[in-house]
Amino acid sequence: MRRLKPMATRVEQRQRTEARILTAARRLFGEHGFDRTTIRAIATEAGSDPGLVMRYFGSKEKLFAQAAAIPADRPIEGSPEQIARLLTAALTDKLADEPTAALAALRAMFSHPEAAEEVRAAMTSQQRQVAAQLPGDDAVLRSGVIGALTLGLVVSRHLVRLDGLDASPEELIAVVGPIIEELATGA
Amino acid sequence: MRRLKPMATRVEQRQRTEARILTAARRLFGEHGFDRTTIRAIATEAGSDPGLVMRYFGSKEKLFAQAAAIPADRPIEGSPEQIARLLTAALTDKLADEPTAALAALRAMFSHPEAAEEVRAAMTSQQRQVAAQLPGDDAVLRSGVIGALTLGLVVSRHLVRLDGLDASPEELIAVVGPIIEELATGA
DNA sequence: CGATTCAGTCTACGAGTGTTGACTGAACGG
DNA sequence: CCGTTCAGTCAACACTCGTAGACTGAATCG
Numbered sequence: 001m002r003r004l005k006p007m008a009t010r011v012e013q014r015q016r017t018e019a020r021i022l023t024a025a026r027r028l029f030g031e032h033g034f035d036r037t038t039i040r041a042i043a044t045e046a047g048s049d050p051g052l053v054m055r056y057f058g059s060k061e062k063l064f065a066q067a068a069a070i071p072a073d074r075p076i077e078g079s080p081e082q083i084a085r086l087l088t089a090a091l092t093d094k095l096a097d098e099p100t101a102a103l104a105a106l107r108a109m110f111s112h113p114e115a116a117e118e119v120r121a122a123m124t125s126q127q128r129q130v131a132a133q134l135p136g137d138d139a140v141l142r143s144g145v146i147g148a149l150t151l152g153l154v155v156s157r158h159l160v161r162l163d164g165l166d167a168s169p170e171e172l173i174a175v176v177g178p179i180i181e182e183l184a185t186g187a
Numbered sequence: 188m189r190r191l192k193p194m195a196t197r198v199e200q201r202q203r204t205e206a207r208i209l210t211a212a213r214r215l216f217g218e219h220g221f222d223r224t225t226i227r228a229i230a231t232e233a234g235s236d237p238g239l240v241m242r243y244f245g246s247k248e249k250l251f252a253q254a255a256a257i258p259a260d261r262p263i264e265g266s267p268e269q270i271a272r273l274l275t276a277a278l279t280d281k282l283a284d285e286p287t288a289a290l291a292a293l294r295a296m297f298s299h300p301e302a303a304e305e306v307r308a309a310m311t312s313q314q315r316q317v318a319a320q321l322p323g324d325d326a327v328l329r330s331g332v333i334g335a336l337t338l339g340l341v342v343s344r345h346l347v348r349l350d351g352l353d354a355s356p357e358e359l360i361a362v363v364g365p366i367i368e369e370l371a372t373g374a
Numbered sequence: 375c376g377a378t379t380c381a382g383t384c385t386a387c388g389a390g391t392g393t394t395g396a397c398t399g400a401a402c403g404g
Numbered sequence: 405c406c407g408t409t410c411a412g413t414c415a416a417c418a419c420t421c422g423t424a425g426a427c428t429g430a431a432t433c434g
Contacts, residue, residue: 010431013381033298035222039422049383054423056381110297110346111220124350131351138362144343144351145362151347152339156331159297160338163311164318164331175325175332179366197401200411226392236413241393243411 216291
């Protein structure tokens with residue numbers, strides 16, 4: 001019996017299993033939300049075991065926190081026109097296909113208070129930053145509308161799958177881009 | 188012991204209790220979503236009993252269906268400018284304070300498949316109707332963006348409570364109205 | 375090799391859920 | 405006035421969930 005090289009070292013196995021669990025968690029949290037996703041279902045989809053999920057991630061809450069962590073947006077700075085361009089580019093990314101991680105956060109946001117706070121914090125911080133650089137005394141309001149528009153588009157496309165929102169990101173940007181620029185400059 | 192006039196007839200009592208349950212259900216479904224709202228909590232808030240809720244409404248699902256029924260929007264017809272005006276007026280209503288019924292549907296939509304389908308159906312039908320009357324070959328896309336913008340504003344204001352979106356409906360409409368008109372006319 | 379660590383499995387517990395059915399007393403109808 | 409109906413109460417059931425802990429066998433290390 002050859003025992004010189006094991007199929008996989010322990011750390012490899014561990015990393016692989018954790019990754020499989022995390023992937024399954026993202027998919028299921030994103031598809032069914034926090035409450036309707038069970039540790040058991042995640043374990044099954046990952047070809048693993050509920051007890052193992054608990055041991056590796058501590059609790060369902062902590063697993064969710066890792067699975068739905070919102071990647072920090074790049075800083076948005078410059079003239080109103082530049083800001084509009086940066087926001088439009090960021091929106092293009094968000095409209096790209098199936099951002100499973102953010103999707104989980106988005107969906108859970110409406111039933112999971114902590115997730116809601118995280119999304120809120122992420123949006124608010126970027127929005128404050130943008131508002132400070134926009135002209136006009138309704139800058140806060142206008143940057144809020146930009147945020148609402150962005151959120152609405154992402155939700156409508158990925159979660160609601162609304163009619164007409166299934167166009168290519170380019171077509172969507174062609175319609176929405178000018179609006180964002182208007183809101184940014186205050187025209 | 189006077190027994191000629193009871194405090195309340197049976198039908199009165201029944202109606203009152205059903206109404207209390209429905210009110211409590213709307214509030215709790217709207218605040219915590221479908222899964223996190225328990226029949227027990229609804230019964231307690233209504234000053235009633237879980238068993239009674241079941242007997243009157245059949246099941247949690249059916250209670251939710253009654254509590255979160257989406258009121259049909261008025262038909263949207265006319266020239267692009269008129270359509271823009273009607274959509275803006277409808278949005279004004281939706282931005283008014285605490286539309287508990289629709290709020291329950293909106294929140295549940297992200298975790299409760301049936302609620303999602305209901306919201307989707309309501310939005311899609313109105314959107315189709317609007318798109319058919321707008322000029323341009325990207326009418327479907329533009330009316331979709333109007334829907335997304337509307338959804339985004341309502342969600343941002345009532346559910347996320349985003350910065351800047353807490354302005355008065357009039358201030359919001361002052362910013363959003365022109366955008367809707369642009370999208371409607373295709374300028 | 376021998377002892378130890380650790381990935382992975384299995385079973386079970388305690389809490390909370392929707393739902394059911396028996397029971398009580400007051401309103402109802404004849 | 406009496407039998408029936410029904411609003412309201414209470415206790416229990418069946419089930420699912422997150423979680424804890426014992427156990428197994430293979431990888432690891434001195």
